[in-house]
Amino acid sequence: MRQTAIKAAKEAGKIIMQSFKRSLTVKHKNVVELLTKVDTDSERKIISIIKEEYPDHEIFSEETSNKKMSSDDLWIIDPLDGTTNYVHRFPFFCVSIAYSHKNNVVLGVVFDPLRDELFFAEKNKGAFLNDQKIKVSDIEQLSDALLATGFAYERGSIMKKNLEKIEKFLSSGIHGIRRTGSAAIDLCHVACGKADGYWEYHLKQWDHAAGSLIVTEAGGKITKINGEDYEVFKNDIVASNSKIHEQMLKILR
Numbered sequence: 001m002r003q004t005a006i007k008a009a010k011e012a013g014k015i016i017m018q019s020f021k022r023s024l025t026v027k028h029k030n031v032v033e034l035l036t037k038v039d040t041d042s043e044r045k046i047i048s049i050i051k052e053e054y055p056d057h058e059i060f061s062e063e064t065s066n067k068k069m070s071s072d073d074l075w076i077i078d079p080l081d082g083t084t085n086y087v088h089r090f091p092f093f094c095v096s097i098a099y100s101h102k103n104n105v106v107l108g109v110v111f112d113p114l115r116d117e118l119f120f121a122e123k124n125k126g127a128f129l130n131d132q133k134i135k136v137s138d139i140e141q142l143s144d145a146l147l148a149t150g151f152a153y154e155r156g157s158i159m160k161k162n163l164e165k166i167e168k169f170l171s172s173g174i175h176g177i178r179r180t181g182s183a184a185i186d187l188c189h190v191a192c193g194k195a196d197g198y199w200e201y202h203l204k205q206w207d208h209a210a211g212s213l214i215v216t217e218a219g220g221k222i223t224k225i226n227g228e229d230y231e232v233f234k235n236d237i238v239a240s241n242s243k244i245h246e247q248m249l250k251i252l253r
């Protein structure tokens, strides 16, 4: 299963890199959300590799209309996380693949093809970046933190709520806030200690399924923004090195 997930992520990464910097046909899913042929080609490749090995498993993938949620064996896929970046050649995008058994993510791969960085985690077996074990940062105070967040495509009440939280965090005296444009990469940054915490409203399960396991296996914590236990099909999330989690929740609640 590990080999299948890694092979699928790497093959998708090849497709993504072949078209990077070439002219792209860009469609609009709605006013702000973009779609390229690379999203769908990458998805097709990933699904064919998984289905070859696991024909009975179900697929929940961003660009597939036929999404199955209720299966014991479910693959949750974002074939290109960071499409807006990719279209603009802003260098943060990746492939995210998770395998969930009975609604628990037990395997996660996030592959950044531009940097050739493969993040991988399996339940109870630790988290790795290109075979090197990774762990979260060890800062204890929010005031020492570099955080990341994302802006939902929704530009109404969710945007306003997030802007309020950004203001609160910044005025609480943290070191800074970054916005890469790829939720899966943000989660991996928390997992390897490049960021200390991350939150985002209104994500989709394919954005965070793989990254959630990578964070927890690296010693971090992920919950819903209201503080309840993480659930793969819920979409307002906060992840951290665990030590600053309560301090982040205090601002986010």
Ligand code: IPD
Pocket: 078, 080, 081, 082, 083, 084, 149, 150, 151, 152, 153, 180, 181, 182, 183, 184, 200, 202, 203, 204, 207
């Ligand atoms: C998006 C990215 C972005 C996040 C959005 C996601 P997409 O995914 O992860 O960082 O802020 O909420 O939808 O559309 O590029 O796959």
Ligand code: CA
Pocket: 078, 080, 081, 082, 183, 206, 207
């Ligand atoms: Ca995404």
Ligand code: CA
Pocket: 039, 062, 078, 079, 080, 081, 082, 083
């Ligand atoms: Ca995507």
